[in-house]
Amino acid sequence: MKTVEEQLRDALRSRAETFTSDPAAIVHVRRRVRRRRRRIAIGVIVPAAIAAAGIVPAATLMKGTGESGGGTVTAARPTPEAPRGNRPTLEEELKRHPPTSEIGVLTPSGRASGARLRAWFTDLEHGPGACIQQLDRSGAVSGGGCNPISRKYPTTLLWWRAQVDAEKPVSAYVGYADDRVASVTAELADGRRYPGSLLRAKGYLCQIWQVGTPMGKTVRSIVFKDERGAVVRRIRPPRSM
Amino acid sequence: MAGPADDREVAFDELFRVHYQRLVRLAALLGADDPEDVAQEAFARFYRKSHRLDDGNAAFDYLRSTVFNLTRNRLRHLRVSRRRRPPPPVDATPADQIAIVREDHRELLGALDRLPRKQRETLVLRYWLDLSEQQIAQMMGISAGTVKSHAHRGMKALKTRLGEQT
Numbered sequence: 001m002k003t004v005e006e007q008l009r010d011a012l013r014s015r016a017e018t019f020t021s022d023p024a025a026i027v028h029v030r031r032r033v034r035r036r037r038r039r040i041a042i043g044v045i046v047p048a049a050i051a052a053a054g055i056v057p058a059a060t061l062m063k064g065t066g067e068s069g070g071g072t073v074t075a076a077r078p079t080p081e082a083p084r085g086n087r088p089t090l091e092e093e094l095k096r097h098p099p100t101s102e103i104g105v106l107t108p109s110g111r112a113s114g115a116r117l118r119a120w121f122t123d124l125e126h127g128p129g130a131c132i133q134q135l136d137r138s139g140a141v142s143g144g145g146c147n148p149i150s151r152k153y154p155t156t157l158l159w160w161r162a163q164v165d166a167e168k169p170v171s172a173y174v175g176y177a178d179d180r181v182a183s184v185t186a187e188l189a190d191g192r193r194y195p196g197s198l199l200r201a202k203g204y205l206c207q208i209w210q211v212g213t214p215m216g217k218t219v220r221s222i223v224f225k226d227e228r229g230a231v232v233r234r235i236r237p238p239r240s241m
Numbered sequence: 242m243a244g245p246a247d248d249r250e251v252a253f254d255e256l257f258r259v260h261y262q263r264l265v266r267l268a269a270l271l272g273a274d275d276p277e278d279v280a281q282e283a284f285a286r287f288y289r290k291s292h293r294l295d296d297g298n299a300a301f302d303y304l305r306s307t308v309f310n311l312t313r314n315r316l317r318h319l320r321v322s323r324r325r326r327p328p329p330p331v332d333a334t335p336a337d338q339i340a341i342v343r344e345d346h347r348e349l350l351g352a353l354d355r356l357p358r359k360q361r362e363t364l365v366l367r368y369w370l371d372l373s374e375q376q377i378a379q380m381m382g383i384s385a386g387t388v389k390s391h392a393h394r395g396m397k398a399l400k401t402r403l404g405e406q407t
Contacts, residue, residue: 011346
């Protein structure tokens with residue numbers, strides 16, 4: 001049996017593998033470097049040019065009134081909210097994780113709610129994996145990644161999103177389920193139940209599922225049933241979710 | 242003929258290719274809300290100093306420390322902003338936070354996430370980056386004895402929590 005130290009190593013390795021990186025990241029880094037060079041150049045050249053032209057006294061520049069030349073230089077400094085790294089596009093993610101299945105789109109229908117997802121299967125370093133991307137209203141990727149498929153748990157919860165989008169007070173739980181599963185339902189602590197949706201496409205190793213619940217409500221369990229209504233699996237999301 | 246500037250570009254690209262993903266993952270494991278942003282910022286800062294860091298190991302040490310410090314600063318900044326802001330009405334979790342978890346590791350990682358920050362950082366650096374106590378001490382700016390104590394307390398807490406759940 002593995003020690004806790006060994007389990008921790010495995011768990012950290014496994015969590016780390018779920019974080020993919022943007023293939024175009026070097027372009028973003030170079031852009032940052034160029035932007036910084038420009039700022040330095042503006043900081044040195046503009047005040048010098050203005051002072052040389054005698055437009056405003058040097059003292060005004062140093063004070064930076066906001067409308068003066070000094071204000072322009074101040075505004076060029078980095079702000080705490082620097083631009084973020086972009087999420088990989090579908091093309092970039094497909095290049096990195098070529099599909100071994102069709103690419104399906106899971107849109108909640110009927111009474112079900114949740115996120116709009118795009119999913120396909122791929123081969124990861126240590127075996128097959130499921131790639132699931134969350135799409136925003138414009139169809140751009142807003143989250144997700146590729147995760148290994150566990151043989152030990154053919155039906156599992158992969159990730160959770162606290163709010164599907166800024167305007168929708170819905171949380172979404174996402175994962176994969178084995179072929180026996182015919183329905184997925186979230187049961188809240190107050191007894192309410194919310195139906196989820198399942199997706200199967202050509203070449204899929206298993207089904208992709210999601211279930212949406214009202215934001216901020218505690219989900220007691222996610223229940224998977226077969227065609228006859230028998231419970232296949234019941235997952236209790238961790239308290240942190 | 243390639244000049245020194247070209248050589249520097251090639252060396253930078255190579256370093257990026259080898260270490261970028263690992264640094265994104267380090268930032269993510271340390272709890273950064275946007276790990277790619279942290280890793281890209283570390284490389285951008287490194288670029289300005291790269292002429293002073295010819296040794297490959299020194300370069301990676303610099304990048305690793307920068308990622309560690311940027312993540313810490315970012316988390317500190319987020320903590321302060323949350324304190325100044327009124328509490329969110331419904332859900333305390335940031336809306337864009339996405340958690341990817343594997344079933345057989347979920348309980349352990351959940352327990353790790355609940356550890357005090359320094360214990361969590363120590364365990365990530367020790368068991369994911371495989372750093373020595375001395376290296377961790379240098380990176381965190383504390384003594385090797387304190388690292389040992391954080392690691393011991395962190396592991397003890399994990400074992401206790403896992404024991405309670407089984």
